[in-house]
Amino acid sequence: MTTVLVIGAAGKTGRAVTRSLTSHGVTVRAAVRSPERAETAYAAGARSISVVDLGSGLGLDDAFDGVDGVYHLAPNVHPDEVAIADRVAGAAVRAGVARFVFHSVLHPHDPSMPHHLRKAEAEKVVRTHLRGATVLRPAAYHQNLLDAAHAGRLAAPYSLDTPFTNVDLDDVAEVAATVLARPGHEGVTYDLAGPEVLSVREQAHVAADVLGHPVEAVRVELAEWVAGPGASLTPQARDDLLAMFASYDRGGLVGEAAPLRRLLGREPRSWADVLTHT
């Protein structure tokens, strides 16, 4: 694998995957939504940029020119995730790329979360085009709570006591590079969950210990979230996230760490490790 096209390369996941691929000696072409995002992708290590509109597919075929692998991730809670997967996988087939990895989510078939079900459908669409595609299903990232932990306040619009096996995004990105660069992962689906089960309250305790300052866990009322962070979202994205909060409130989000441990060949990073090293 010499050149990999990373879709959504300027986003949170795309930057981590770009950094990881680059550190493994792979050349990254970054697919970004607009030229203004080029600097962000270059800063993560991308060597070239393609401006692509995932909504229409404009620029996609050009982006695949000279590429032999692709890492596909969809914009978060995007309503057209399935059509986007169809466009990207179709372009990959036309370009004849050797390797295709799709970034899905842990428990994509959970019927309580519409955006998870779209991931399940997108996985199916990808496999229809490319039976040899690899699918990664990460748990929620530790990095989602990192800034809040440093600021001393983990706020959640769901139970503070339900269990999560959050995963380090850099571990996920390391696996992304492994499955793209090495053979043996064609047609396989991997759950990528972290090595410990922690509630938000327990994550606050760990963060306080590691960071050496108070970190409180605060349950936010849904109405407060809707009027605050939720106010700038589209109604569909807001509803998707409200369904996710309800699911988290009932049972958290828990998976098995064994596949991640095996793929990394070491113990996955814990929440304390992530707090210590970032």
Ligand SMILES: NC(=O)c1ccc[n+]([C@@H]2O[C@H](COP(=O)([O-])OP(=O)(O)OC[C@H]3O[C@@H](n4cnc5c(N)ncnc54)[C@H](OP(=O)(O)O)[C@@H]3O)[C@@H](O)[C@H]2O)c1
């Ligand atoms: N966060 C988690 O804990 C977690 C866990 C498991 C799976 N995931 C999945 O990971 C995926 C990526 O999440 P993320 O947080 O990394 O997302 P993100 O930061 O929002 O990145 C998405 C990227 O897609 C780009 N984009 C949006 N619309 C586009 C369009 N029409 N054409 C081209 N590019 C477009 C965005 O461009 P701009 O930079 O211009 O905005 C952004 O760079 C999501 O599918 C999510 O479900 C997330």
